[in-house]
Amino acid sequence: DTGVSQDPRHKITKRGQNVTFRCDPISEHNRLYWYRQTLGQGPEFLTYFQNEAQLEKSRLLSDRFSAERPKGSFSTLEIQRTEQGDSAMYLCASSFYGTRLTDTQYFGPGTRLTVL
Amino acid sequence: QQQVKQSPQSLIVQKGGIPIINCAYENTAFDYFPWYQQFPGKGPALLIAIRPDVSEKKEGRFTISFNKSAKQFSLHIMDSQPGDSATYFCAASMASGGSNYKLTFGKGTLLTVNP
Secondary structure (H helix, E strand, O other), X not given: OOOOEEEOOEEEEOOOOOEXXXXXXOOOOOEEEEEXXXXXOOOXXXXXXXXXXXXXXXXXXXXXXXXXXXXXXXXXXXXXXXXXXXXXXXXXXXXXXXXXXXXXXXXXXXXXXXXX | OOOEEEEXXXXXXXXXXXXXXXXXXXXXXXXXEEEEEEOOOOOOEEEEEEOOOOXXXXXXXXXXXXXXXXXXXXXXXXXXXXXXXXXXXEEEEEOOOOEEEEEEEOOOEEEEEEO
């Protein structure tokens, strides 16, 4: 399977703990995105990378959240001092941005975070 | 502020029926409108997308109708099948100017197609 993969698929943690999620995009894709999806809602944009550069962060991404894509391949999303309100599905997507005006975003299966 | 409003929240049809899901947007700078399908435990997958220079686009059993003046667009699923049962999301972004990275999603429609 050469789609977007995410690890872990599920994470249960206690409030105040730090958690880190990993996303492996489709190999030739230069853009990588993070979204958050809560129950009954559509995905909400958090941040995106073009190659290794983080080009935009949503105001939803508080200073407890940090994302990296050190070599322009996989990415990590870390949440420090987790709060119950952080419980959600964290989705990663990737795309190839080139000469076309629009590029299709391909989503991974997500990491479901539960903060107790 | 919800920039993309989707309705209905849920929809039940019989096999062979034509479910219609509607979306309305507020930001006139949006110029790329994709629909995503999401099965339980999976990430959203692109179904079909439209730019505002056309009023209709068909791909297989899926059709998008677009009304630029009303700022509305809808998804029609022809000859629906039980395997189409999923959550459907409309989305919008500003493709011109390179801003298509930021998809704004509706809240989703849970479609159930009964056999």
